[in-house]
Amino acid sequence: MTPYAAPLRDFRFVLDELLEHSSLKLPAFEESGSELLEAVLEEAGRLTAEVWAPLNSRGDQQGCTRRQDGSISVPDGFADAYQAYADGGWNGIGVPEALGGQGLPEVVASAVQEMLHASNMALGLCPMLTAGAIEALAHHGSDTLKSRYLAPLVEGRWTGTMNLTESSAGSDLSKVRTRAVPCDPAEGDFYRISGQKIFITWGDHECAENILHLVLARRPDAPEGNKGISLFIVPKFLVNDDGSLGKRNDVVCASIEHKMGIHGSPTCTLSFGENEGAIGYLVGEQGRGLNHMFTMMNEARHKVGIQGVGVAERACQQALAYAMDRTQGRNSKARGGQECAIAEHLDVRRMLLSMRARTDALRALALTCAAQMDIARHAESADTRKVAQARVDVLIPVVKGFSTDQAVDIASLGVQVHGGMGYIEETGAAQLLRDARIAPIYEGTNGIQALDLAGRKLSQDGGAALSSLLDEVESTAAALSHHASLASLGKSLSGGATDLRAAMDSVLTQSRDPETGSDAVQALASPFLSLTGHVLCAWQMGQAALKAQAELEAGSEDDFYRTKLASAEFALHHWLPLGRAQRTVIDAGAQCLLTLNPAAL
Incomplete structure (x- = not known):
C-alpha cells in the first residue's frame, strides 16, 4: 500500500480560508492561536504517517484472534501504536480542560480523527468509541462515576465501547432484553447485568489497562419499549476506591466476528453475567438510557462520516500514486502520441479528479459541522448556540450518511484506476474498499x-x-x-x-x-x-x-x-x-x- 501523507495543506485551507478560524473566535479558545493548531495537525500527521499507517496492511492480513480464555490478541504493533497515541495526549485533544483534556476546538479534533482513520481505520475505531464514551459520561454520569472513570478515559489508559445491539435488537432497540437487576442495598449501589451483546467494536483487547462498556439494559420492573431502557457502565475490571484495578468483572468475549474488512478491529460478542452477574452502574436516569446513549451515538455518527473522508483520502493518494507510475498506452496525437503513464488518459483523469473533488468537498462539510459544534457548545449567546445546534442536528445525518456512501464509491473508483492490480490484494486498493463498506452500516444504517x-x-x-x-x-x-x-x-x-x-x-x-x-x-x-x-x-x-x-x-x-x-x-x-x-x-x-x-x- 502507498505510504500515507496527511493532507495538511487542505486542512489549512479549510480552517484558515473557508472557516476563517471561526472556532478560535470563541471565548473558550481565545488562547489557542492558529500557529498552535497548525503545530498540532503537523504532529498528528507525523504520528499517523510514521506510526499508524505502516501497520494498516499488516492489521488487515493478520487480523485478531480469540484465545481459549476469551482474551483477544490484536495485530502485531497495534498496542504500541495505540500507546504512542495515548502517551502523546491525543485522546483528550477535544476534551475540555476542566475534564483533563487539551481543550482544543472540535474542528481540530475532527481533523485529527480523519488522519487516524485514513492511516489505519481498524485501529482508529478504538479511540473513536472512547471519545463517545467520554461524551456520554461527561454529560450524564454522576459526580461519583465521573470522578472514578472519566480521567483514565480522557488519558487513554482505559478505552470505551458502546453496547446496543442484540441478536433480536438491531436498529429497533426497543427489543433490548439484557437485564439489569438491582443489588441488595447492603452490597452497594450497583446492578447485576446479564445478557449478550453483538457487534461490539473493540469489545476486548489488551491495548489498554481497562475497558468501560456502556450497556443498554432494562430492569425487571421496566416497561416494554424504549422507555424501559437504562444505560449502565460495566468495567472489564472492577475499580477500587483508590482508582486501582480490582478483580475481573463477569463479562467475557464469547466470539469475534470474521468480517469483510477492518480485520484489525476486534468485533466481539460479549456475554454479561454468565456466573454471578456483571457489576454495572446506572448512568443518568432510569428509563432514559436510549436518550443518554444518543449523546454517544451522535458523537460517533459524526466521526464515522469523518472516517469515510479519511478512507476516501487514502484511496485518492493510493490511486494517484499508481496512475502516475503505471505506464500503459499512448496519449492522444494532440498531446504528442507518446507512451505515457495512465494518469495521462482522460478517463483516468476523470476518475482521479472525481475522487479528489468529492473527498475535498466531504472534508470541508464535515469540518463545517465540527465548527458548528464548537459554536453550539461555546458561544456566549444562547440564541447563537441554539441556531448552531440546529445546524449540527441537520448536518450530522448528512455527514454520516452521505460521506460514507461516497467513500465506498471513491474507494471503488480507486480499485478501477488500478485495473486488474486493484482487484488483487497486493496493492492495498482492495483493502480500502473492504474497510470502507462497513461505514454506511454501523452507528445507524x-x-x-x-x-x-x-x-x-x-x-x-x-x-x-x-x-x-x-x-x-x-x-x-x-x-x-x-x-x-x-x-x-x-x-x-x-x-x-x-x-x-x-x-x-x-x-x-x-x-x-x-x-x-x-x-x-x-x-x-x-x-x-x-x-x-x-x-x-x-x-x-x-x-x-x-x-x-x-x-x-x-x-x-x-x-x-x-x-x-x-x-x-x-x-x-x-x-x-x-x-x-x-x-x-x-x-x-x-x-x-x-x-x-x-x-x-
Whole structure:
C-alpha cells in the first residue's frame, strides 16, 4: 500500500480560508492561536504517517484472534501504536480542560480523527468509541462515576465501547432484553447485568489497562419499549476506591466476528453475567438510557462520516500514486502520441479528479459541522448556540450518511484506476474498499440517517435549519454568478439550491398526510439525503472556488489553488447534476414501492 501523507495543506485551507478560524473566535479558545493548531495537525500527521499507517496492511492480513480464555490478541504493533497515541495526549485533544483534556476546538479534533482513520481505520475505531464514551459520561454520569472513570478515559489508559445491539435488537432497540437487576442495598449501589451483546467494536483487547462498556439494559420492573431502557457502565475490571484495578468483572468475549474488512478491529460478542452477574452502574436516569446513549451515538455518527473522508483520502493518494507510475498506452496525437503513464488518459483523469473533488468537498462539510459544534457548545449567546445546534442536528445525518456512501464509491473508483492490480490484494486498493463498506452500516444504517433527516429533523422545525443553510448556499451562488470566470458555477449551484428547496417542501408536505405521511418519508428519505449531500458539498466547493480565484488573481503561483478550481468545476458541473437528479426521483413519488409485493421479486 502507498505510504500515507496527511493532507495538511487542505486542512489549512479549510480552517484558515473557508472557516476563517471561526472556532478560535470563541471565548473558550481565545488562547489557542492558529500557529498552535497548525503545530498540532503537523504532529498528528507525523504520528499517523510514521506510526499508524505502516501497520494498516499488516492489521488487515493478520487480523485478531480469540484465545481459549476469551482474551483477544490484536495485530502485531497495534498496542504500541495505540500507546504512542495515548502517551502523546491525543485522546483528550477535544476534551475540555476542566475534564483533563487539551481543550482544543472540535474542528481540530475532527481533523485529527480523519488522519487516524485514513492511516489505519481498524485501529482508529478504538479511540473513536472512547471519545463517545467520554461524551456520554461527561454529560450524564454522576459526580461519583465521573470522578472514578472519566480521567483514565480522557488519558487513554482505559478505552470505551458502546453496547446496543442484540441478536433480536438491531436498529429497533426497543427489543433490548439484557437485564439489569438491582443489588441488595447492603452490597452497594450497583446492578447485576446479564445478557449478550453483538457487534461490539473493540469489545476486548489488551491495548489498554481497562475497558468501560456502556450497556443498554432494562430492569425487571421496566416497561416494554424504549422507555424501559437504562444505560449502565460495566468495567472489564472492577475499580477500587483508590482508582486501582480490582478483580475481573463477569463479562467475557464469547466470539469475534470474521468480517469483510477492518480485520484489525476486534468485533466481539460479549456475554454479561454468565456466573454471578456483571457489576454495572446506572448512568443518568432510569428509563432514559436510549436518550443518554444518543449523546454517544451522535458523537460517533459524526466521526464515522469523518472516517469515510479519511478512507476516501487514502484511496485518492493510493490511486494517484499508481496512475502516475503505471505506464500503459499512448496519449492522444494532440498531446504528442507518446507512451505515457495512465494518469495521462482522460478517463483516468476523470476518475482521479472525481475522487479528489468529492473527498475535498466531504472534508470541508464535515469540518463545517465540527465548527458548528464548537459554536453550539461555546458561544456566549444562547440564541447563537441554539441556531448552531440546529445546524449540527441537520448536518450530522448528512455527514454520516452521505460521506460514507461516497467513500465506498471513491474507494471503488480507486480499485478501477488500478485495473486488474486493484482487484488483487497486493496493492492495498482492495483493502480500502473492504474497510470502507462497513461505514454506511454501523452507528445507524444510512437508511436510518436518511429517515432522521427527512423525518425527524425536518419536522421538528419545519425545515428552518436546512432553509437557513440554503440561504448561505444561495449567497455563495450569487457571489459566483457575479464573477465572470465563475458564473457558470454559480448557475449550477443556484439550480441545486432550487431543487433542494423544492424537494424539502415536497417531503414536508407529503409527511403531513395523516395516512400516507410515514410511508412517503420512508420512500423519499434516501434520495432526499443524497440531494442534500450533493448540494451542501457543492456549496463548499463553490466557496473554495471563490477563495482560490481570489488568490490567483492576487498573483499566487500556488498550484494548490489551480487544482482547487479544477476540483470545484468538476464538483459543480459533473457531480452536482447527478445529485440534482434525485429531485426527479422525489417528484415521481413512491407508488411503485407501495404497491410492490416483495415476495414476487
